[in-house]
Amino acid sequence: MSGTSSTVSADQHYTWHKPHFIESLWVRISVLVLSVVYLVYAFSTLEIDFERVARGIPRAMQIFSGAIPPDFVARGSLIVSGFIESIQITFLATFVGVLLSIPFGFMAARNVTILPVYGLGRGIVIVARSLHPVVLGVLFVKAVGFGAVAGVLTLLIYTIGFVGKLIAEAVEEIKYGQIEAIRSTGAGYFTILIYAVFPQIMPRLIGLTMYQLDINLRASAVIGLVGAGGIGSTLNSAFGRYDYGTASAILIVMIGLILVAETISGKLRRFTR
């Protein structure tokens, strides 16, 4: 049979259609209907008032016109001290946070710990990661009061959650042969960690630290809005005074600072391979 005929007969007809994303007809229709019903319900309860939106437009224009030109001078010293505080919060939280992330990250790596320690490490990292910095900021402002201390504590937890998890992943990806080699010299557990594991995660750690500095600088501005010190607090009070000139000056400096931070951290990360 094979290869005898090269003509394709058109006697038979086939039907084909793209398979449905949800195969069952009933499920498909109910999902569709329920989605539409919920959307209609949600819109009707939200009471979106287009008249209010329309009335808001001139107010938005007013804010923008107030923001131009930005006013760097009137509250210049406040802006400077706000940024200095933000940078201090950032550096302190990143430095201490990364140092603390190292033990927690090692604890949360399955290949170098026993199960109970792993559970504890994972738990700490997950809890630290589960809360958004703004939520943490609100909590710490309530706990220790307005100001930089709340900001440092917030970013500290944030850093442990992020860097700790990524250190754990880096440790789980190391080459095991190097551990075996150092173990076979008679080295103890912590010596093995320092000598065989740490060098392997070092470039990732430096890269992560740079990245986290960058992230924390942005976050320090946000958590300032909820009272945790730094430039965010300055920005918040500028808005409170309807001082849009100062507010836009702060935003411009913030963008510039983050651009500079990103450039520097990118350059530094390229050095560590």
Added chain:
Amino acid sequence: MLEIKDLVKSYGAGQPVLKGLNFSTEDKNLTAVIGSSGAGKSTMLRCINRLVTADSGQIVFEGVDLLKLQGKALQNARRQIGMIFQAYNLVDRLTVMENVLSGRLGYVPFLQGAFRKFPQDDIDHAYQLLKRVGLSQYVNKRCDELSGGERQRVGVARALMQNPRILLADEPTASLDPKTSELIMELIANLTDELHLPVLINLHNVAQAKYYAARIVGLRNGVMVFDGKPDDLTDEHLEEIYTSKDELTEQLNPEMETAK
């Protein structure tokens, strides 16, 4: 000096890799262990320095059963057993010197090791060893910049840095090209003589084993099927040692391999 009795090891639920292996050596010379892959050569060596935990049996080294040791006592036993790995297993991001000095980590306290504050004697010894393996110009070079042969020289220096009472080498030349492979084998063989060390070396290459070893041990399916001098190793023995036809032809006609 080293006596292995009824050593059994299985990974998971499958067939044991070692099925009651017996072996002993008193001699301070080079013993080659040959056998096809999966015969248990690697497992045998790894059981000795406890990188792998044996299921049952005994490994008596200088009067102590290594399988019963734990914690500090195990570390003290390990530091007397040097090991050379097939994949070198150097810490890539550390320098040549740091890797050689890591052979002392079983001897120096934790903080000294962590901050690389090794005793003067160790540093002198490390320089001597690096000179001996021909790498003294690379002291501060990072190991990931070295070639395969150079890396294995560092591996040899690291193992000897332990002042080992016995040296294990797990296919130390299998990742190298034929020429470098010969150079490394020659280095290990010469050092065995110089340092008067017993060496257990897993080899894939029977020709090399016959040339360098004073004694050859053949493993098949986790038991010893040959034990004797290289000259006593006949083609019939090789047939017994190597399970697969391909491997057998490869070992019987080594020139075919090089001709390829």
